[in-house]
Amino acid sequence: MPQVAIIGAGFAGLSAAAALRQAGHDDFIVLEARDRVGGRTRAGRIGDLTVDLGGMWMSPHDDRLGALAARHGVRTYPTFLDGRAVFRIGDRERLGRREDLAPLLGVAGGLAFLAARWKLQRLMAPLDTARPWAHPQAALLDATTVETWIARNVRHRLTRTAFRTACATLLCAQPSQVSLLFFIHYIKSGGGIDRLISADTGGAQNLAFHGGVHAIARAMADGLGDRLRLGTPVDRIDWHADGAVLHCGGDTLTARRVIVTVPPTLLHRIRFSPALPEPKEALHDRLAMGASIKFYILYDRPFWRDAGLNGTILRDGVPIAPVMDVTPPGQPHGLLVGFFDGEEAIRHADRPVAARRAAALDLLTRHFGDRARDPLGYIDHDWTSAEWSGGCYGAYAPPGIFARYGEWLRRPIGPLHWAGTETSPDHTGYIEGAIRSGERVAAEIMAPAHTE
Numbered sequence: 001m002p003q004v005a006i007i008g009a010g011f012a013g014l015s016a017a018a019a020l021r022q023a024g025h026d027d028f029i030v031l032e033a034r035d036r037v038g039g040r041t042r043a044g045r046i047g048d049l050t051v052d053l054g055g056m057w058m059s060p061h062d063d064r065l066g067a068l069a070a071r072h073g074v075r076t077y078p079t080f081l082d083g084r085a086v087f088r089i090g091d092r093e094r095l096g097r098r099e100d101l102a103p104l105l106g107v108a109g110g111l112a113f114l115a116a117r118w119k120l121q122r123l124m125a126p127l128d129t130a131r132p133w134a135h136p137q138a139a140l141l142d143a144t145t146v147e148t149w150i151a152r153n154v155r156h157r158l159t160r161t162a163f164r165t166a167c168a169t170l171l172c173a174q175p176s177q178v179s180l181l182f183f184i185h186y187i188k189s190g191g192g193i194d195r196l197i198s199a200d201t202g203g204a205q206n207l208a209f210h211g212g213v214h215a216i217a218r219a220m221a222d223g224l225g226d227r228l229r230l231g232t233p234v235d236r237i238d239w240h241a242d243g244a245v246l247h248c249g250g251d252t253l254t255a256r257r258v259i260v261t262v263p264p265t266l267l268h269r270i271r272f273s274p275a276l277p278e279p280k281e282a283l284h285d286r287l288a289m290g291a292s293i294k295f296y297i298l299y300d301r302p303f304w305r306d307a308g309l310n311g312t313i314l315r316d317g318v319p320i321a322p323v324m325d326v327t328p329p330g331q332p333h334g335l336l337v338g339f340f341d342g343e344e345a346i347r348h349a350d351r352p353v354a355a356r357r358a359a360a361l362d363l364l365t366r367h368f369g370d371r372a373r374d375p376l377g378y379i380d381h382d383w384t385s386a387e388w389s390g391g392c393y394g395a396y397a398p399p400g401i402f403a404r405y406g407e408w409l410r411r412p413i414g415p416l417h418w419a420g421t422e423t424s425p426d427h428t429g430y431i432e433g434a435i436r437s438g439e440r441v442a443a444e445i446m447a448p449a450h451t452e
Contacts, residue, residue: 004028004445005246005253007234007270008261010039011431012419014220015064015438016259017227023446029255030224031248033233033388038217040263040389041431046379047298047333052212053381054294054392055431056326056337057205061191062432064439065216069209072219076207079199080325083305085312086367089161099200099312105158112156116163117193119153123180124188130425132185133406142403146183147175161316166197168342169321171396171429172290182397189428199312199324204430208326213431233388236271237416244415257445261419261438264395264409265289266388276413283405287422288398289391291345295338295360295380302327302334304368311336313367319344319359333376336364349384356380394429395422410437417441 004020006013009032020028036042044053058065058076069076084095087104094103102110127135135141146167154160167175167183190196190204199205209215221228229248236247237258246253262270267284275281302325304311311325311334323338338360340348348356357378364372383392397406410423419441424433 002027002029002253002255004257004259005244005255006030006259006261007246008032008039008420009034009037009217009221009228009230010261010420011041011217011434012039012261012421012438012441013259014217015435016261016419016442017224017438018220019439019442020446023442025446028227029253030228031232031234031246031253032228032230035231037221037228037230038214039261039434040383040392040394041212041214041217042381043212043214044296044379044381046296046335046377049298049328049331049333049335050212050215051296051335051337051379052209052214053379054214054383056208056213057199058207058209058213058431059191059195059204060202060206061195062427062430064435065213065432068216068220068435069213072216074213074215074219075210077210077329078201078207079205080302080327081200081310081312083308083310085310085314088315088317089158090317092158093315095309098310099198101162105156105162109156109159109162112154112159113162116150116154116159120184120187120193124184127184127188129185129189129428131407132181133403135181135403138181138403141181141184142179142397142401143399144180145176145399146178146180149180150175165314165316165321166193169339170196172292172341172345172391172393173288173396174342177288177396177398179397179399179402182402185402186396186428189424189426189433190430205324208328210328234270236273238273239414239416241414255415257415257417259417259419259438259441259445262388263289263390264420264422265390277408279405280408280411280413283401283408286398286401286405287395289389289395290393291342291349291384292392293340293345293348293356293380293382293384294392295340295356295378297336297338297360297364297375298377299334299336299372299375301332303371304334307368309368313338313363318363319348320363323364338363345382345384349382353378353380410440412444417444
């Protein structure tokens, strides 16, 4: 009987396993429903390049992910920003150097952005990301949608649209669907809105990985041997104070402690006996998962740079936002990444790949010219239909949930412990958050109260 069973081999589960091993606790097993590791990261191929179909970027502030990349020899390169980006809201279109929105927003819009950001910072000041439900105005903020806050607090038309686009891009959901309490927690946990929406130095989209971030997950899994079982979904957990029996199809497994890292919106796929506390069930029943379809387009060369463009397109009124140049240096091709997010992902999920490709090429041709019509390749991945993810990038809280039940996200229940990026007080929703959550839950299990 292993001491610890880890459910899920994404970055949370793999990091928990690594932390246990580093502390000399080798008696564990990792059970993964998919036929691969990596969770909401996934490798793909376009031309002769390996790309990340899921999570892909690293901020220089992502200490744990940076340390793992260095340990496993996976190198990074910056998102390409040299040149001018295309920004459009409604019928107003401007080019901005690197990722500067000022030419689009103008003086009035820029001042409106600064005022709105200041208001957000005031709301975030008393928020403890480890206990956001303890905010002095938690109930009021949780009863308010992000859309309501934007309508009341952002006084400039273009800036209101920019905030709506930022919410949809960050959470893959519409502002009308998201609790304001959850939104300010998400922003503060990631270091502020400026960092989260930026690909420049210090930004959340600053660094991509040669060969993909998924290479790190594979490297972490390589040393697990028979401690890792792929294609092994857990159907039921019978638990009591001193341990649990896990049912995996026709097989059973007994463990003293269980680390559950499945996406929080999929917890219902495991039957617990006895049932989990009702607030825990209520939380997971009511959380929602973002919707995203991620695509890459490969060209013979990054021809948009000839016109002084850096490949970034951010606009409203089209299915796709944003588009960015993530061409790995040292090779001749041009590589663009883009997203159908939120409502647009749901709208395009049932359409054939050829239709999504046509929509992407229409947008690129509009801004980069006819040469964009003739790529070397197109690939996309629809996370809304991913069986063991249920969406991407992460779960979000609609109004009325986070203040009431949020504390149950990571509260241990008997032998059951909870990890995953959504449970992390820092870098919620990011790979860095998943890694930190795995380390935290391993520490919980190794604490004196949980050791034999």
